[in-house]
Amino acid sequence: MLPLARGTTAPARHTRYHPGPGSLQSLVTGLGIAILTACLALPAAAISAEEDPRAAVSLPADVATAFLAEMRTHMANLDDVVAALAEEDFKTAASIAELQMTQGHHRWATMAENGASDEEIAAAKARFKAKRAARNGQMGAGSGQGKGMGGGSGGMGMGPGFGRYMPEGFRAMGDSFHEAAESFAATARSLANPAGREDYRSVLEGLQEVTSACRACHDAYRIEVSE
Numbered sequence: 001m002l003p004l005a006r007g008t009t010a011p012a013r014h015t016r017y018h019p020g021p022g023s024l025q026s027l028v029t030g031l032g033i034a035i036l037t038a039c040l041a042l043p044a045a046a047i048s049a050e051e052d053p054r055a056a057v058s059l060p061a062d063v064a065t066a067f068l069a070e071m072r073t074h075m076a077n078l079d080d081v082v083a084a085l086a087e088e089d090f091k092t093a094a095s096i097a098e099l100q101m102t103q104g105h106h107r108w109a110t111m112a113e114n115g116a117s118d119e120e121i122a123a124a125k126a127r128f129k130a131k132r133a134a135r136n137g138q139m140g141a142g143s144g145q146g147k148g149m150g151g152g153s154g155g156m157g158m159g160p161g162f163g164r165y166m167p168e169g170f171r172a173m174g175d176s177f178h179e180a181a182e183s184f185a186a187t188a189r190s191l192a193n194p195a196g197r198e199d200y201r202s203v204l205e206g207l208q209e210v211t212s213a214c215r216a217c218h219d220a221y222r223i224e225v226s227e
């Protein structure tokens with residue numbers, strides 16, 4: 001993932017390079033430019049609505065607004081996690097991910113705001129997970145009733161969730177995101193200060209699983225407002 005992301009910033013530098021004609025180098029550079037041009041053409045194509053490869057999810061206007069607001073908090077939380085990691089504050093990074101990004105996060109954040117201890121939240125989480133697993137078991141495969149992404153307008157994760165508006169594949173990607181956050185939090189929580197190189201590597205790998213879940217869903221879906 002990382003080399004790919006870095007590669008996307010390379011074209012500007014490479015296209016300025018003009019070796020003599022006929023050399024192997026010019027062939028390779030020419031090929032490189034052709035591939036880069038092909039890659040660069042993609043985002044331009046995605047701008048036109050008909051060619052947008054993402055599946056549209058239709059939401060009523062108020063739900064769409066709440067959904068996008070939630071997305072912006074995810075961005076803010078991610079920034080807070082990175083800031084905490086930069087300060088070697090692994091406990092804070094873990095707790096942001098646990099309270100704001102895991103399955104049922106509206107409930108955990110509300111509990112924390114109301115003064116619940118880490119142990120109380122962990123116990124509530126365990127009960128919630130067991131219930132969810134039982135419900136999913138009854139329903140066969142799949143991710144339950146779509147109660148994930150709860151509380152768009154009601155807060156607290158108890159109100160009407162976004163999940164019921166979302167297609168199955170979208171909910172599955174939401175689940176992967178929550179699971180990646182859970183496992184990142186466990187890794188971050190397990191680290192002692194001062195952290196070594198390997199610790200940073202493992203915590204970054206964990207975080208990258210979270211960001212790749214953001215990315216996968218953004219590549220696959222877009223929102224449109226239903227009338």
Ligand code: HEC
Pocket residue numbers: 068069071072074075076078170171173174177210211213214215217218221222223224
């Ligand atoms: C399960 C799917 C899914 C996941 C996971 C997901 N997003 Fe999104 N996000 C979306 C969709 C769909 C949109 C709307 C995109 C569109 O309509 O063009 C969106 C939009 C956004 C926006 C734009 C909000 C606005 O006001 O327009 C931001 C910022 C964002 N997401 C950040 C994140 C971050 C950061 C993560 C991970 C930490 C994340 N998202 C995870 C589906 C997801």
